[in-house]
Amino acid sequence: QGVPAERIAAVLAELRERGMVREDGDGLAETPAGREVTERLVAARRAELETLIADGDADRAPEVDDLLRRLSRELAGERP
Secondary structure (H helix, E strand, C coil): CCCCHHHHHHHHHHHHHCCCEEEECCEEEECHHHHHHHHHHHHHHHHHHHHHHHHCCCCCCHHHHHHHHHHHHHHCCCCC
16 A cells, blocks of 8 residues: 555645756656755754764664664765
8 A cells, every 4th residue: 555646746746836846858857956955854864863873772783773874874875
C-alpha cells in the first residue's frame, strides 16, 4: 500500500507553486531554489546523525553507530 496518487499530485503542485520544481521534458527537475532547500535539509539531517554518533549511547549496539556513520556519509555524497 503506497502513497495515494492524489496526495502525490497535491505535493507536486505545491512544489511547483513554491518554485521548487519545474517541468523538464518528460518529468520534473529541481530548480535552483529547490536544490538549495534540498541541500539545507540534507545538511540538517547529517548534523542530527553526527550528533547521535557523537553522543555514543553506551547501551547502543556498535552496529547502530556503524549504520549512522554510513547514513551520514551517504547524505554527504560520500561512498559508504
